[in-house]
Amino acid sequence: MITNRTKRAEIRMRKKVVAEILESVPEYIKKVQCDTTLWTQPFKCAVISCRNVFQKFDVNAPQKFHNFPSNPELRTVWLQRCRVKSDFNPDSAKVCTDHFLPDDYERNFKEEMVNPLFKRKLKSTAVPSQRLEGVEVSIVDFINNEDGVCDIPERAEVRRAVDENLLLKERYKKLIEEKELLFGRLTDYERKLNSKKKKFHAIKTQLNKLSQRSNFAKEQKNLLTQVFSQSQINVLLGKKKVVWSNDDMALAFTLRQMGNKECYLYLKNTLNIPLPSLCCIQKWAASK
Structure with missing residues (x-):
């Protein structure tokens, strides 16, 4: 005997199988009912971090777009999820299918299996929940409530992300300042190093010249030793x-004895031949 509980379990199993089959179909987006027509003007997805843009109506487009709900409370949630500015007008805005789950759409399994052109409508309670990253600091007004406190888990998470983003920006600014300071110091060190190199080359040149002079002096001395004591x-x-x-x-x-006194003084004083004085010669001769 088949009970109602068993029947419900079988129905749930069949729905799950059908859902898996439909979600695995590459043309799943084509089965979603959109709120654009041939006369819809180009626009961008209302989610602040989304880059999808509607150019013209195309059945094979990779994304479809949905209007904001008319329910004020639900519309407020959509605005918060989209992270738009306070002066944003949702009446003419739309959100693309990238921000919804398959479960956000109404199911009619009979139509889905029988009618291949069946359009799946967005549930009246669906809200954007996917690919909402890339929050900017300009959405802080939508993160906090009137008391400045995050009262929704999603808001608290975004608040932490914004705070972390601010800290990273401050850290980045400090790193840029440190980089400029280090580059300034590096420039000064390079200038000092170039100055030291110039001085080193100048000293090296002087040493080479002195070395050449020293070698020249040694050569002169060698020549003199061949003639003089x-x-x-x-x-x-x-x-x-x-x-x-x-x-x-x-x-x-010997020179003194070979000539007279005037001849010896002529050689010593006039010709500048290095010779001992006459008194030194007399003292040397007397000691001998």
């Missing part, structure tokens, strides 16, 4: 105190 070179370099070696004194004594 170390004591004579010290005299040529302008050193005040010079210690004459025995060889230097012997050479000077």
